[in-house]
Amino acid sequence: MSTSAPAAPALATLDWGRTGYADAWSRQEELVARRNAGEAGDTLVFTEHDPVYTLGVRKGAEEHLIWDEAELTRRGIAVCKTNRGGDITYHGPGQIVGYPIINLASRKDLHAYLRLLEQILINTVGTFGLAAARREGKTGIWLGPRKIAAIGVAVKKWTTYHGFALNVDADLAPFTGIVPCGITDGTVTSLAAELGSAPSAEEVKRVLALEFSTLLPRFFAGL
Known part of the structure; x- marks a missing residue:
């Protein structure tokens, strides 16, 4: 069995x-294990989460949760600590979450991978x-001071998981219950807010x- 988990010829x-966030996290880890065992190729997963605040591994992320437990319960928003990079963010309906399960063994450069996600x-x-x-x-x-997509990733044996969240037609009110990604000099926006109406998911x-x-393919070619 190959230990390098070479890149698949196509992205599924x-x-x-x-x-639910916890279920999707578990399913990601199953895909990562299969990818590292050579039982699956690179895969891009799309999902839309039930309302949840997720906290990354950045120090002090918990301090950026503003709403108390009673308010969270009233609004039906869960809280989940994760092992991804970054601070606190919100996931909910109207937001496209992407989880690329991609093996980087042939180009072990996480910073370049983050730039890839940004460019996409x-x-x-x-x-x-x-x-x-x-x-x-x-x-x-960003669109000026307005953040339209968040990124936070993790890797296991050089296979990526977690990923990005793009606000398409999401309710932006829950972002006022946190300091999104710990950023105090910006706001959050969506395709719908910027365009007047959103394209379909x-x-x-x-x-x-x-x-x-x-x-x-350009990433793996070092371009």
Whole structure:
């Protein structure tokens, strides 16, 4: 059995529909184990989560949760600590979450992988007429001071999991219950807020999958 888990010739795509966060995390870890065992190829998973705040491994992430337990219960928002990078963020309906399960053994460069995810999101948002960009020293994708997509990843034996969350037509109110990603000099936005009406989730996922298929081979080629 190969121990290097070489890159698959094509990127498979799965759509899990709406999921609970804990269940999706468990299913990701199963895919990671299969990828590292050579039993599956690279896979891009799409899902939409039930309302949840997730906390990354960054120190002090818990301090950026503003709403108390009573308010969380009233609004039906769960809280989950994770092992991904980054701070605290919100997932909920109207947001496309992408979990790339990709083995990086042939290019062990996590920083370059993060830049890949950023470029995929920039290109995707650009397809719908918005000029998104990176912000120096901050993760995610931005339209000026407004964050439209969050990124937080983890790796196990050089296979990636967790990933990104792109606000398509999400309720943005829950972001006021946290300091999103620990950022105090910006706000959160969505495709719907910027465009007046959002493209369909299916169309956005189609564009995301196309960008992955186009840019991932260039990533592995070191381009």
